[in-house]
Amino acid sequence: MSIKFGPAGIGGVKEAISNLEIYHKLGLKACEIAFTYSIYIREKEDAIKIGKAAKRFGIILSIHAPYWINLNSEDKEKVEKSRERILKCCEVGTWLGAYRVVFHPGYYGEDRKKAYENIKREILTIQEEIKKRKYTPKLAPETMGRVNVFGNVDEISKLSEETGCDFCIDFAHILARYKSYNFEEVLKKFAKYKKLHIHFSGIEHGEKGEKYHKETARKEWEKLLGNLPKNKEIVIINESPTPIEDSLEGLRTYSG
Ligand SMILES: [Zn+2]
Numbered sequence: 001m002s003i004k005f006g007p008a009g010i011g012g013v014k015e016a017i018s019n020l021e022i023y024h025k026l027g028l029k030a031c032e033i034a035f036t037y038s039i040y041i042r043e044k045e046d047a048i049k050i051g052k053a054a055k056r057f058g059i060i061l062s063i064h065a066p067y068w069i070n071l072n073s074e075d076k077e078k079v080e081k082s083r084e085r086i087l088k089c090c091e092v093g094t095w096l097g098a099y100r101v102v103f104h105p106g107y108y109g110e111d112r113k114k115a116y117e118n119i120k121r122e123i124l125t126i127q128e129e130i131k132k133r134k135y136t137p138k139l140a141p142e143t144m145g146r147v148n149v150f151g152n153v154d155e156i157s158k159l160s161e162e163t164g165c166d167f168c169i170d171f172a173h174i175l176a177r178y179k180s181y182n183f184e185e186v187l188k189k190f191a192k193y194k195k196l197h198i199h200f201s202g203i204e205h206g207e208k209g210e211k212y213h214k215e216t217a218r219k220e221w222e223k224l225l226g227n228l229p230k231n232k233e234i235v236i237i238n239e240s241p242t243p244i245e246d247s248l249e250g251l252r253t254y255s256g
Pocket of ligand 1: 142
């Protein structure tokens with residue numbers, strides 16, 4: 001088994017390569033580029049350079065797409081814009097050599113079943129475009145932390161089952177949503193996949209689920225790492241306020 005640890009965040013275009021070098025020296029082997037507020041790596045040349053550096057430092061890259069995505073909006077223009085944002089991430093991700101584009105699929109609206117069907121249809125449409133344009137990252141809708149937001153474990157596993165997309169299992173979100181990590185049950189649903197893309201950090205939660213991410217306690221790392229399968233390639237991205245330190249704590253826990 002291999003587990004690669006790394007933070008959410010690569011820094012600005014100018015710092016990205018030196019940050020990758022720092023991560024590498026610390027022993028981290030993954031990094032998720034946060035396009036959550038904007039797709040800020042704009043030049044193809046920059047993206048290619050950053051991608052090459054990541055390869056040189058042995059760091060696997062993924063992308064987190066902008067928060068402003070709702071593939072189940074009633075407003076067609078919003079769906080169109082959401083699709084474009086995801087595709088733009090896939091284009092930049094191709095330049096970077098990123099392996100996944102993680103995104104929050106959308107909201108339930110009136111009808112949960114309809115939401116599922118709409119989001120599934122949009123993912124299939126985006127995948128057709130990805131194929132046509134020869135983009136290389138795979139789509140990875142994420143398990144979401146609030147009970148009123150689309151993206152429970154069943155929905156995400158069904159999406160990957162029915163569209164062939166990838167997925168992001170956010171165990172902090174799962175804890176917030178279900179009040180338990182449900183490791184066995186969750187991992188069973190993704191048992192057939194060789195690669196697992198995981199988000200993990202501390203989380204503050206209440207009745208409705210996620211409130212905010214917080215530092216990742218060692219005992220939480222122990223719970224996660226004690227429950228992950230031994231025969232898979234796993235990437236764990238930490239999204240706490242101190243994602244580098246927390247990734248290192250994960251790595252230390254893992255290396256015992
Ligand atoms: Zn996310």
